[in-house]
Amino acid sequence: MVNKVSKEKIYDAIIVGAGFAGLYQLICLRDQLNLNCLVIETGEDVGGTWYWNRYPGARCDTESHAYSYYFSDELLKEWTWTERYPGHAEIRKYINFVAQKYDLKKNILFKNRVTETNFNENENTWDLFTDKGSKFKTKFLISAVGCLSNANIPNIKGLDKFEGKYYHTGNWPKNDVSFEDKKVGQIGTGSTGIQAVPVIAETAKHLTVFQRTANYSVPARNEPLSEEFKKHVKDNYKYYRDFLKKTPNGHPFEISDRLVSDVNEDERQLIYEKAWEKGGLQFRAAFQDLVTSVEANSTASEFIKAKIRKTVLNPKFAEILSDIDHPYGGKRPPIDSHYFESFNRDNINLVDLRNDPITHIDEKGIQTSKNHFDLDIIVFATGYDAMTGPLLNMNITGKDNLKLKDVWKEGPKTFLGLQIAGFPNLFTITGPGSPSVLTNMPMAIEQHVEWIRDCISHMLENNFSVIETTDKISEDWGKEVSIVANKTLLPKVKHSWYLGANIPGKPQVFMPYAGGLPRYEEICNNVRDNNYKGFNLR
Ligand code: N01
DSSP: OGGGSOSSSEEEEEEEOOSHHHHHHHIIIIIISOOOEEEEOSSSSSOTHHHHOOOTTOBOSSOTTTSSOOSOHHHHHHOOOOBSSOBHHHHHHHHHHHHHHTTOGGGEEOSOOEEEEEEETTTTEEEEEETTSOEEEEEEEEEOOOSSOSBOOOOOTTGGGOOSEEEEGGGOOSSOOOOBTOEEEEEOOSHHHHHHHHHHHHHBSEEEEEESSOOOOEEOOOOBOOHHHHHHHHHTHHHHHHHHHHSTTSOSSOOOOOOGGGSOHHHHHHHHHHHHHHOSGGGGGSSTTTTTOHHHHHHHHHHHHHHHHHHOOSHHHHHHHHOOOSOTTTSOOOEESSHHHHTTSTTEEEEETTTSOEEEEETTEEEESSOEEEOSEEEEOOOBOOTTHHHHTTOEEOGGGOBHHHHTTTSOOOBTTTBOTTOTTEEETTOBTBSGGGSOHHHHHHHHHHHHHHHHHHHHHTTOOOEEEOHHHHHHHHHHHHHHHHTSSGGGOTTOGGGTTTSTTOOOOOOSOOSOHHHHHHHHHHHHHTTSTTEEEO
């Protein structure tokens, strides 16, 4: 495909990233608006985050019938998921199925990373440069780079001396990594680490888990889907489409409207037990006030801590794993398949980095303040420079030589997470300031992609060539994002990547919009219906 793409012409739209967002944006702009489009993608194939996340146990935490494009009835009828939560390989199959159905790959330039992008004020166009030395020009630039695509390997002294192999989960090799007969060390116990531990422990000779912050997790209860449920989904996709659009997080479950204080202790325990048995992210939907009230939250937190202590037989491990310092759901809550049970194996060890921090890595493994751990493989499940990282990586320069990294020195500033003042004609799908990572991503993506499509269509119909928001509007939106977040417990959690606190030196600002997808969509639609109020069009 690569050599078929002309490098000279001015594209109507260039989309960066060929994941869920980039592919649907291509469908909307190429097939619905008839624009001349190019997608530029670093990977060798479509998939976005799922192209890179092939680590052991990688699986989506959203139930499969909701983790789908909903824009096409035909697609919903044609595709059938096989498990309650789709695994990474099945998601890649799905994305490839979509790419093939709509013949998308012919417009995608693979194996090219965008390294620099500059706005040309004379032409109102964007110039893009890639690591392969290619240059492209476009009228509209659309970032579909994802929120969690900038892998973070912490700067630990001596890693370059390590004689074994090391991998980041978000950059996993395409060929399977074998853990057979290997001593493995895994740093990180977020959603990713919690998925990886049970699978690595099963095949490795020995696994040492290095935990900095203890984490909650609820059983996913993954299982193959019954034929009956598969049929139910196909027969009811219209119902699910409406349902998913109405729930705050775009997930296929209702958030209860009862408060923790509405029920007595016995009833509460029964409700939690039922939710635990059902499994999945909907545990947090058991009561309405779990993410807004510390007291209410503590009942869920204590329930899960008790489950951990009951499951983990080694009292020392049980103590380290249940010594959790933040409210349940304050960080993105993981779900797992036998994570805590894995600590009952005899080939696993757990290191509490709070009491025994890593000092450095040497040729043979990891040195902590008290011990040395001989390792053949180190797995970094250490997360991402989330939300802003992938955008900043493109070295974007807007009007008046404005550098994005300078504009965002104190944290991201956007209008609706869709545009940045000083960067005309650049749209950011699921950008900071939008619901994005607080939702089931395909739902947030579809809403953004369709809004951008409608906006560009409006511009073309009315002969506008430039759209740009202002500093004042972005500032006001930033305040709104912060007011809404402060109604929840989310901004109060230390070390949360929602705040950028996981990356040394990153400004700490709560980045996603926490007011829910339906409310956010209403705001976006109001902007659209009022002649794109908040944007200057010319
Ligand atoms: O990353 P994380 P993740 N020394 O940042 C630790 C999504 N996701 O890849 O908490 C030692 O959550 C860090 O410790 P601490 C989901 O949205 C989705 O797990 O900072 N440890 C933490 O334990 C999720 O939230 C699916 O103290 C260090 C871990 O590494 C997001 O991706 C599946 C360290 C990082 O946890 C990110 O999850 C999986 C250091 N220097 C993930 N630096 C789906 O279902 C970091 N850590 C779609």
